[in-house]
Amino acid sequence: MNDTNKNNTVLRFLTCGSVDDGKSTLIGRLLFDTKTILTDTLSQIEKSSKKRGMSAIDLSLITDGLQAEREQGITIDVAYRYFSTGTRKYIIADAPGHEQYTRNMVTAASTSQLAIILIDARKGILTQTKRHSYLTKLVGIKHIVIAVNKMDLIDYDESKYQSICDDYKIFASAIGLDQSGTNIQFIPMSALNGDMIVDRNNFINWYKGPTLLEVLESLDTREDIKESALRLPIQYVCRPRDSDNKELHDFRAFMGRIESGLLQINDKIKVLPSNQESTIKEIRIGDKILKKGIFEESVTVSLHDEIDVSRGDMLVHANDNLTATKGFTAKVCWLSETNLSPNRTYLVMHTSRTSKAKIASINSKVNINTLELEEAIDLKTNDIADVTFKLAQPLIVDKYADNRGTGAFIIIDESTFHTVGAGMIESID
Template sequence: MSANQTIEDHGLLRFLTCGSVDDGKSTLIGRLLYDTKAILADTLNAIEKTSQKRGLGAVDLSLLTDGLQAEREQGITIDVAYRYFSTGTRKYIIADAPGHEQYTRNMVTAASTANLAIILIDARKGVLTQTRRHSKLASLVGIPHLVVAVNKMDLVDYSQEVFEQIREDYLRFAAKVGIEDVRFIPLSALNGDMIVERGESLSWYDGPTLLDILEATPGAHSEHAEAFRFPVQYVCRPQDSANPDLHDYRGFMGRVESGSIRAGDAVTVLPSGLTSTVKAVQIGGQDIAEAVTEQSVTLLLADEIDTSRGDMIVKSDEAPAAVKEIRANLCWLSETPLDRARTYLIRHTTRDAKAKLAGIDHRLDVNTLEHLPAEKLAMNDIAEVSFKLAQPIFADPYATNRASGAFIVIDESNNNTVGAGMIL
């Protein structure tokens, strides 16, 4: 490569791995890190020594995630582990969540920011109840891309027939629950076939490797055009008597949750409905040409509008509706059941609103995927519910905008987060 030639940066990709302890998830993650040269030399040396002590002929890559696994098995902590690696063209964050039914809330947490999910299937076992549950949850929280990785192909003699049967079984299930964007790949995490390198045992498969798929997957917010949403976090009014130019400075600080904004764009401030134009977009006091999704910036408006934390600045021609009642898929996170009689706090972007449960339409059985009647929700339950709000929020459907379509439910008595919702 010439000195002035640049490598295209495909941006950050967050993805989720789903599978039971026996499906080879730890080995898959270890293989990805090992084959992309993302393991530090001292870490690699340590797992090589441990593998030798156990009498293994090759490095046991599952040891890279064994620390977390041991904690889970002992019941010490059940949480989401995040692992980071990069290639020449992209950075990655892997969310590794526990897969059992009682840890549904952890998987929902991990999946909420992912743009791709790898559903791991043991080639010897095929599509199981857990496979269907993970796939449904990934679809429910809006992960746009699913990869079904049929692992342990080495234990079925790399049989194309076995792979095709699993593919057919999964597609029948996917059609029933409305999963559309799904790709299939045969692999052996143990031997490294079709992870980063193609290997020599799957010549009948002419599709991309797992890393090829990851490299080509669109990043978050790039699937379709998104409306500009800017929840105000803080109003900046500098007090500096030595600098009279700052006397009239009023900057609205926050993060661009979706869309983009430039100086000169017409905007509306919600809930007041007052309109203005953007005078400047700044980072660190310096003007920039444009702010895009996930950038934290300061907006200066041409008109003086009374604005505070919890308000939302949007482009005038794409304002969301202000609503005081919402329907949503809700994952209940708390050991204390959802109480119809209680008032909760719903936090949507930077805005809080008191809320009461208006009704439970149905609860989802995450194993059978049936819709069941429900009078209450316990920890890890997922249900379609409706809330009535004391103050309006400015929401989009979660399927359209994952940032402004999501909310959390807070117990005011202890400030604990007790639920996570996706607006329908």
């Protein structure tokens, strides 16, 4: 539905599964049933479906990508799709399920609040289901939908569905998914027929739970802004000295996006890493003067005292005991085709600050199929490892489990400037 409601919120989610699981069909179905697919796109798909010898419209073609991909029959990259219901605006990160899987899924998951993991009802839980679940947990997603798809191919058999759910619960507890506060919802469905995506189906009337869209619509995405600590990384300092307006000659304002928590007028704050303290004089977004700024807002703030603040600094509340660090240990997902070489210097980009970094040690590597830890000396594409870093400059970090915004970083190759790794901080030196 192309709704005009202006006060809805954003929910970002990803879909995990390979082509055979019906992932593209599921996305196609969501877009189709929420009336997001417009006539000209539909007629193009109809043409393509016919060209490929199909009688009905193949909804999976909605997510068909680039020419280069069609020629090689592969999917290169994460694609982003949009739909809106009037309650919410949705952003789907559609991660392809072939080679490069880990890299693409970690990328798609990094901005998502919910993951849909597809299971083919005929096949049950596979190694890849475990891989998807592990990665979902690694990237800190708190809401998982286990979509048991292709129910039509097992005659909507309730007992088979139940045994898949039971198997998954045993696995989830084995990897600690159930202890991490993750909320798991099971839904039997047929993406092909549109059962339990947006509409219900009589064959599954034994299932009393919500449809997929109902889960998406009702998910509470709000943040407890009083409970979480204020983190405001400074991106840019505004000094309009050359302005025609003389009143602005001494004006200085600090600009950034609030990564977590709540900032209010007259709050006592300190600047890290310098530890200088002041109070908040003004908070604004454009011309609008605000009493407070909250999580995810990009604000402009000015302070009562003239203290030195630069890009890369962070504002926190004065009573916060957070300090800057020159070392941490993190789970790293290696993204580059070129192996990590432990003797090289890399750049670590974290919030608005970038530091040179050396690898102090590679502690272990995760075997993504068995989920067991193995010894490691180097890292290849798609490897996930526990790595300890030494930093040239102090960074102001939290553990990823406590704060996604200040616990995450990317690794950049100093010579090519490519993004070669992604990290989630587990412990701080």
